[in-house]
Amino acid sequence: MRAILTATLLGLGTMAGGALADPVDTATARAMLFAPSGMIFYPVEPTGLEGDAIGKVEALQNGLADQMASFEKVGYGYYGALAVPQGLGLTPQSLIMTQGLHSPTAAQETVLKECKEAHGVTCTVIGLTLPAGYEPRDFSLSAAATESFVEAATDGAARVVAYSPSTAGSAMVKGSGEAAEAAALKACNEGAGGAADCEIGVAD
Known part of the structure; x- marks a missing residue:
């Protein structure tokens, strides 16, 4: 199998959204984040498949x-993952894909959950969609959240960014201090699909 990488080789076993012990400031976050466009596919060696699967x-x-360029044109963005069910005959409908999460770990966990819900069996990840030039870093955001953050961060204003480690939820609020952080967390959790797990990633 050509160019197959495992999660361990990618460093994904130790990276997750929300890995920061403390929030970073805007300048540090900009240095950690990847370009919002330019998505690549990384195949992952699947487990539990047999025969022609x-x-x-x-x-x-x-x-x-x-x-990947076509995927981006229709609105897909990193971080994403693809999974298929184990023990079933594979068809085009077998493939489950998630996108727009804030880390590779979140993308993998989400796609495995959605795949099991769709097919009723254990699933296996077969690939990841990642930003071009990907390498494990302590802080990451989805392509959409990164684009919004980078565009806004040029004005020099203080801001707070909250994000959900398990969903695509995120929110950005101008300002600093407890009030701004509370507002960002509230807005993020409202968009996190009931996960209510948002945390502060950027705080000036």
Whole structure:
């Protein structure tokens, strides 16, 4: 199988959204974040597949690298993951994809949950969608949240960014201090689909 990388080789086993012990300031966050556009596909060696499912997954993985620009054009953004069910005959409808999460770990956990809900069996991750030039870092945001943050951060104003480690939820509020942080957390949790797990990632 060509260019297959495991989560361990990517450093994903130790990286998760919300890994920061304390929030970072705007300048530090800008240095940590990747460009909001430029998405790449990283195949991940699947587990628990048998028979022709292995060949089908390999063919799919080999074709996805050249499709990332098309994915971005229709609104997909990092961090995402793709998964298929174990022990079932694979069809185009078998593939489950998630996108727009704030870390590779969140993307993998989300796609495995959604795949099991869809198919009723254990699933396996077959690939990740990551920003170009990806390497593990202590802080990350989705492509959409990164784009909003980078565009806003040029005005020199203090701001707070809250994000959900398990969903696509995020919020940015101008200002600093407890009031701004509380407002950012409230707005983020309202958009986190009931997860209510938002935390502060950036605080000036």
